[in-house]
Amino acid sequence: MRTLITNCVLVDQTHPLHKCxxxxxxKDDVIESITQEPCTDFDTVIDAKGxxxxxxxxxxxxxCFQDTTDLGVEADRIGVKTGVVCVxxxxSSGSDTIDTFxxxxxxxxxxxxxxxxxAKSGLIDRFELKDPDNVDIDATIAKIQAYDDFVVGIKVRASGSVMGEDTVTPFLKAHTVSNTTNRPIMVHFGNNPPTIHEVLKQMREDDVLTHCFHGKPNNILDGLHIKDLVLDKRxxxxxxxxxxxxxxxxxxxxKQAMSNNFEPDSISTDIHKYNVETPVGSLAGVMTKFLNMGYSLENVVHLVTLGAANNAKLKGxxxxxxxxxxxxxxxxxxxxxxxAVDSNNESIQIHKQITPKGCMISGVYTEVH
Ligand SMILES: [Zn+2]
Known part of the structure; x- marks a missing residue:
């Protein structure tokens, strides 16, 4: 079956027809052509209305791991229903719970x-690294190999509320899993210990530091500038x-990062049951915040498309x-x-709002209301 998508402006900096x-x-689930020429050979039409x-x-x-963890939001609610193709x-899950997830x-x-x-229990509780026995390297490797296409990498939450006194050993165990499975590590940081320096020292090429613009004391800034180690690690x-x-x-x-020309490599929400109404809302809501801070539309879109795909090593x-x-x-x-408000109840004016209208996943179109 052939579907023609028409009356739309392309936003994809990698494509020669960007902004056209x-x-x-x-055709079925694959893009056959992107062109400015009229098309006549198709079965159905989607009119993007300009x-x-x-x-x-x-x-x-x-x-989005419901029931087993308290935080989970239903995946389609924060995915296809808000214009997001992949979450x-x-x-949320570890080697003990990933089958269920x-x-x-x-x-x-x-x-x-x-x-x-x-941590093998994932986020059943949120102190998952307090007990060093809550990590099973062999079981984690086995689950990654069993779910080769599902698991993109390993998550380590490195902040005071999660880890016990030993803030190094969980990283060393994650490195072992990462080396064996050829997967990057996503690291959460927040309140210390460990400090941002201690966290970054454990991070290697392709690892992802999430929460990069948090406003806690242990943040990326040194006065008005980005910490040297943050730039060195980039x-x-x-x-x-x-x-x-x-x-x-x-x-x-x-904003201070922006004035230092320091931009993230991806925009994501960390959306869960307790922030889905406010202050996060949706991925479009977070994109809208960056657009109104002064990021260009094409850059904001890049950070949730190619930027995000690169960070998670998603092919295709x-x-x-x-x-x-x-x-x-x-x-x-x-x-x-x-x-719109941030996590500290600080607000900015919003003059331009990104509103999702539809989503196509493997050739199947869903309208967003
Ligand atoms: Zn999270």
């Missing part, structure tokens, strides 16, 4: 993947992710070209006059 009005022809179409949005830090749960999400409309927690290949969350996004820090996502799986997000930018 295009016709996209989808809106934007981009590669499908990816949220690399969510919590990656960040450490996989079975819960494998038939969702949204593509769901996971960072497996280095040169070594460490990647930075937003992970907005309940307590982990500060406009003050994000993040850019549109002939022959790739048809994962697309349809959206508009509306003029509004409102405000």
């Amino acid at each position: 009005q295009v016709n996209i022809l989808v 809106g934007y179409v981009s590669p499908g949005w990816i949220d690399i830090h969510v919590h 990656i749960d960040a450490g 996989y079975n819960q999400v494998k038939d969702k409309q949204t593509i769901v993947k996971a960072w497996i927690n280095i 040169k070594e290949g460490v990647l930075y992710d937003v992970g907005h969350g309940q307590d982990s996004f500060s406009f003050t820090i994000a 996502f993040g850019m549109l070209k002939d022959g790739v799986k048809a994962h697309l997000t349809f959206f508009e930018v509306e003029t509004v006059d409102t405000t």
Whole structure:
């Protein structure tokens, strides 16, 4: 079956027709062509009504493991129903619980993947690294190998409320798993111990530091500048992710980073049951905050498409070209006059709002209301 997507403006910096009005022809679940020429050979039409179409949005830090963990939100609620093609749960499950999680999400409309927690219990409680025996290296490696396409990497939560006195050994165990399975590590940091320096010293090329703009004392700034080690580690290949969350996004820090030309490598929500109403809302809501802070639309879209795909090492996502799986997000930018808050209840004015209108996952289109 051939579907023609028409009357849309492409937002994809990697494509020669970026910012142009295009016709996209989808054959079954694959993009057949993206062109400015008229198309006649198709079975159905999706009229984007002059809106934007981009590669499908990816949220690399969510919590969607329901029942077993208290935090989980239903995956399609924060996925396809808000224009997000792929969500990656960040450490809700560990080697003891990932079977249950996989079975819960494998038939969702949204593509769901996971960072497996280095702690075998995942986030059943939120002190998962207080007990050193709560890590089973061999079992974690075995589960990653069993769920090769599902697990993108390993999650380590490195903050005072999670870890016990030993803040180094959990990293060393995660390195062993990472080396054996060739997967990156996503690291959460917040209140110390460990300090941001101690955390970054344990991070290597392709590892992802989430909550990079949190406003706690242990943050990325040194006065008005970015800490030297943060910049040095970026040169070594460490990647930075937003992970907005309940307590982990500060406009003050994000704006100061911007004035130092320090941008994240991906925008994600850290959305869960207790922040899905406010202050996070949705991935589009977090994108809207960055747009109104002064990021360009194409940059914001890049940070939830190719940037996010690179951070999670997702192949076949993040850019549109002939022959790739048809994962697309349809959206508009509306003029509004409102405000938005960060995790510290600081607010900014919102004049432009990114509003998802639809989502195509493997060639199947769903309208967003
Ligand atoms: Zn999280």
